[in-house]
Amino acid sequence: MSFEPKILGIACNWCTYTGADLAGTTRLQYPQNLRVVRVMCSSRINPSFIFRAFQLGADGVLIGGCHPGDCHYNTGNLYARRRLAVTKKILEFSGLEPGRFRVEWISASEGNKFAEVVTEFTAQIKSLGPQTKFKISQ
Amino acid sequence: MTENNPYIPMPVEISKVIDEVDSHDIKTFRFTFLNKEDEENFKYLPGQFAELSIYGKGESPIGIASSPTQAGYVEFTVQRAGTIVPGLVTAALHDMDEGGKIGLRGPLGHSWPIEFLEKKDIVVVGGGFAFTTLRSLINFMLHEDNRSRFGEITVIYGARTPGLLLYKDELAQWEKRDDIKTVITVDKGDDTWTGRQGFVPAVCREVAPSPKNTVAVICGPPIMIKFTLPVFFELGFSKENILTSLEMRMKCGIGKCGRCNVGYKYVCSDGPVFSLAQLEELPRDF
Amino acid sequence: MLKKTTIDKLPELAAALMEKGTLVAPVKEDAGFNFREITDAKQVDLIFHNTIISPKSAFFPQVEDFVRYQTGKSILEAAPVELNLKPTFLFGVRPCDVKSFQIMDIHFSGTGVVDPYWQKRREATTIFGFAFDMNEAADAAEFYHTLGIGAADPEGSDIFMVRKDDILMLKVITPKGEKLMTGLSFLTDASADEIKYFDDYITKGYDYKTCYTCVDTEAIAREFEAIFDNADFWTKISDACLSCGVCTFVCPTCYCFDICDETLFSQGTRRRVWDACMFTDFTLEASGHNPRTKVYQRLRQKVCHKYSYHIRKYGVISCVGCGRCTRYCPVNIDIFSIVEEAVKAKWYKRL
């Protein structure tokens, strides 16, 4: 059986989540490996969410937020950008493949981009194989 | 490792849930044992407590609210914790209905000293939610087999509002009986409240029980205790004759985990019932 | 019965014990020595002063599983975790640590409810005590002698060992030890000279490292009770304290634990885990009330519990002077100097 990765998506309510909706309503095809959790803003994402997701067996984590400057709360994603950049570096230095974590700015009108990013990211995770480093073995 | 293992809870089933107060955050749960031998082994006296145990959430030490004279079940009155510390066990329990199964570990700790109370007049003073083990004691003493062992019984019970009084049906029954004097008070009444208004310490002073051959059993929030004790000293009660139940964070309940250590006592295994005289020997660390 | 072997034959001895059951012995690790279950007979290393974590973990492991359960399923399906203990050999325990087992016995199995886990592990284990090397200077943090424990005190061990250069002498102390020793056929009998050396060594051990001697534990308990309310004293003592858990985790006589439900997906385990009275949330009640919010209150609890409450409750000081708490304290708080200051050296006689 081919490897079907589990990917956690955390999407901002105003842009990426709406973008995902748009991708759906315009019937764009993209892999079903992504499970999306909606948050009100990308700056609401606690880095521990990401560590925890990897521990609970996510093979990849994709974060979606509004484009910088477009945040519904004006500056949320500007904070998030710095914070998630640090998260990325920490994951990298701890030895996790850097490709398993990705942040993308996807606006509400970019249904196409959403589908593209998910397709591309899923392919990338597939090539990386199952994530075993952080995953808690039972 | 099941045999004689004090850390393994016995299974019980919720047979009745009673919503006690207007704010719906205090409920009385009635449990029946799933194993007959557990029920036989669960011999307790008023004032003891047990650990309510829900796998995945944890354990919570709760005073037993039923009296051993009520055979076939045990009752616990549980407040949903969570204003400051999220209470996992109490929240999970509150979300359960009749038929839910949980674990029970006990009985733990020492009871109210029944032998010491015998042949004496008893004044029971309770405030708010801390009335649970007092209710157990009162029901125990009022039982026909036991009533003759005790002298006069006076109950002074207060809550903030009429809606926050626990065990309303039983209170009404007690008020009808003539072998117990029941004084119920609320800090502030509402439109329908016809009873007494006023704080517990003031009511105690008004009722003024005689200290002669009398033991006061007091349980309540710290602020009530703080103002009630001087009243009893004024009335002439000695420290040996004032009993209370101490609260401390507990985990094991059997004097092993070290958490409830106050001075050379473990509140769980050496208490939780202490006389004021015993408490004064302990360092003020609770 | 005094037997002997040479240090280079240690792996052989280890292998023989491993055949009979589980061997727990000091192993050299990055940060220092620790007692570990031995998987390779060559791991056993007796060139150590003392371990970082005390050997209490052999009987009271940091994590002890009680019950496995599944969330969403009935409590009736939860299964207690069986211990399945093989005979265990706790090898190379220093005399002060051996003493700690006796103190912990009083708490776990000697009074009140018996802790089945402690008792079962204790029954399954044979203890090989090991004398301190008296040629080596004592660590400045240690004070076992103060508490009346000799550097070569065989009390409490089943078999006691003394090393003389490259010879390891083993003496049977208890019937349990004797039963084991008769099965170890490759050990040879010690000579008369060696027997004398062994006995002299044990005697000498009581005079080794003489700082203070304790004269009256009851009085110490009283002094601590008298000083309890002196917040200034305790504040000063705890000025440096970080309120971390190092001292309690490395201590051989600290027994506080927490019972935790640890769930992963639907599988969970109820287990007991070491806890420390130095942690802020140790006494945090569900009502939000916490009687020990300040660092000094927690340090006071720790010190008074060991040197006062424990004497009152069980009649012994809950300390064996192994010096671990002092040695590994990030800010070098010397527990014994607290005791000395609290009792104003009144109840200790400087020798």
Place this chain on the structure above:
Amino acid sequence: MTISFKQIEEKLKTEAKRLLESGQASVVLAYGKGYDEKHPMPYVARNPSDVANIVFNEYCNYNMARYLVRYPAGTKIAVAVKAADSRAVIQLIQEEKVKREDLVLLGIPVYGMKNPKTQEIIDGKTTGGLYNPVLYDILLGDEVHGQAIQSPYDVLAAYELMDKEARFAFWKKEFDKCIRCYACRKACPMCYCDPCFIDQNKPKWGDKSPQSHGNLMYHLTRFHHLAGRCIDCGECSRACPVDIPLYLFHKKVAKECEEMFGQAAGMSIEDKPALVNFRVDDSDKILE
């Protein structure tokens, strides 16, 4: 030029005495005698007579800024600070945990501090490449100049070269040693949260038992919480009873933050901590 520890000690005593006598400070956070010379202790002088107990030698590594948050707001505190410690004070001022006007900083320019366990000189690990305090009111001694400066990030080179598998194996081995005594967070001047995220039970981020996954969660999140705030004093690794080289990870994160946000922690009172700040022109490259 060599450092005269004795001279610093004398100056520390004189200044502490003067501050306490004049009432400019009600407590002086300095170093005092421990159970032997190699093991001095953090010491708090409250009266002029306490000053006699103050010592200073090459083992006085403690970051006294750790104790600042313990005193009620408004307490006048004099604190002895070495280079890294002064950065901790600045960082705490940035985070509004202490006020500049409540503090008297007794700066100690020093190098050649030693680890009492190994006798190794630990400047490369713990000074952040500085020998002189960044901020001080009174300097106890002369500024250090001409001493070879070790970049704080030099020690990282070997670890950065490791491939990710080796790096993960390295950290897994180190984190597995953790016994969860929390000495690291308690020794850290920047760890003042109450309760700490790991002690929360709702949500519960990590188990209390010291198993790999809980340890990983605890340490990684702690590194994250200290990102842009860690001032490289090395207290966490020195406090660790099982010698986990936490300083390496903190240094790596500090280095990345410095590169990405152009600002090192605790260098100026006017700065804002990097992660509670942003620039509109932050590059998206940092996410790659």
